[in-house]
Amino acid sequence: MSFSKLGLSDAIVRAVTEHGYTVPTPIQTQAIPAVLYGGDLLAGAQTGTGKTAGFTLPILNRLSTDAIGAALSSKTSTRSVRALILTPTRELAAQVEESVRVYGKYTQLNSAVIFGGVGINPQIKQLKHGVDILVATPGRLLDHMEQRTVDLSKVEILILDEADRMLDMGFIRDIKKVLAALPAKRQNLLFSATFSEEIKALADGLLNKPAMIEVARRNSTVEVIAQKIHPVDRDKKHPMLSHLIKSNKWTQVLVFTRTKHGANKLVEQLGADGIGAMAIHGNKSQSARTKALSEFKDGALQVLVATDIAARGIDIDQLPHVVNYDLPNIPEDYVHRIGRTGRAGATGEAVSLVCVDEHDMLKDIEKLIKQTLPRQIIAGFEPDPTARAQPVQLRSGAPGHGGRGGRSGGGQVVKVGGGGGRAPAKPRSASGGGGGTAGARGPRPAAPHRSGGRGR
Incomplete structure (x- = not known):
């Protein structure tokens, strides 16, 4: 199996190949066609199996098919956020956005990452210029929503990455506020390293007849x-x-x-x-x-x-x-x-x-x-x-x-008191293997974090 046979465009396959990845991992083999199909998806895979590329590649493919005609048809047109990727931590957000840039280098899509712990003004400036794909931690995204510096009314695809970690960190209320600002008609992708009962409950309320992928045994540890x-x-x-x-x-x-x-x-x-x-x-x-x-x-x-x-x-x-x-x-x-x-x-x-x-x-x-x-x-x-x-x-x-x-x-x-957060990843070649076992090798982009106080 090759990336081109999964239905990805030549531009995206070229970027993936340049980074040394030639064979998709099991999660990518299953997730990429499902996302390209356009339906909702609930996907679980062990960490380190190429989950990030499993959603970044197909959303880049989907958005790039009409990006030139829609977002870039005129120099005066204003880009709107078309894909929103929520992550629990700063490091993970940065890693995911790095992957979007790496894999989308031959498309005309652009991206931005916003998270707390850094100044908000540069983020406001970047958002004002227009962004196709936005990667964000929930807290800082709500800050922008409250200041009306981000427009989510045209989001076509929503991705919740590390959804189990977001629930563990207490982000459920923030997520619900974000969901309320999104268009009702959209594609929803929920990626999680584990499938807890809480994750299934979130999926039931968010996803519409989703395809379900679970590459590794539930909550298993990598055999190697x-x-x-x-x-x-x-x-x-x-x-x-x-x-x-x-x-x-x-x-x-x-x-x-x-x-x-x-x-x-x-x-x-x-x-x-x-x-x-x-x-x-x-x-x-x-x-x-x-x-x-x-x-x-x-x-x-x-x-x-x-x-x-x-x-x-x-x-x-x-x-x-x-x-x-x-x-x-x-x-x-x-x-x-x-x-x-x-x-x-x-x-x-x-x-x-x-x-x-x-x-x-x-x-x-x-x-x-x-x-x-x-x-x-x-x-x-x-x-x-x-x-x-x-x-x-x-x-x-x-x-x-x-x-x-x-x-x-x-x-x-x-x-006692405390807090948590997370970081980015990059691609490589993959071959065979399941859920992180020997031989599996495929695009695996980066990731950052958030700490307490809604990640400000």
């Missing part, structure tokens, strides 16, 4: 990722992490913490051990987040410490190691975290440092992914068998997550 658990006492996690990095000579490690304070503290501790590290989370400025992510992708930074703000936005080919310094309180987030490695058929390793406080969280994760993860005790870091569990501090920003997201566990969780 080697997963293991290192039991350890809570106060020995930092020394163990330093030991693992140094003894294994890890050169590029993505580490997840549960809170922003925990991320900052760990960066300081690793620095004192002579290990270069930077943090990325909702309290960091957009420029600081961009710098840390860029240096990590380039290999100049050994360790990137992140909260779940980055769990769905970091797209790095051949990222070898992901460490859960803290287990996530939401089991699905485990899938997204470890999905940063083992992407597009590459192998990867996901290590979780688990103390007695997190045993219930681990049970929830293993129940979700339907497997028992192997335990390996590291010599010199044997956990105290008499240790008793203490309350766990949770990241904030996710409503209804008392007691670990309302799942199991009662009474052992203390909810």
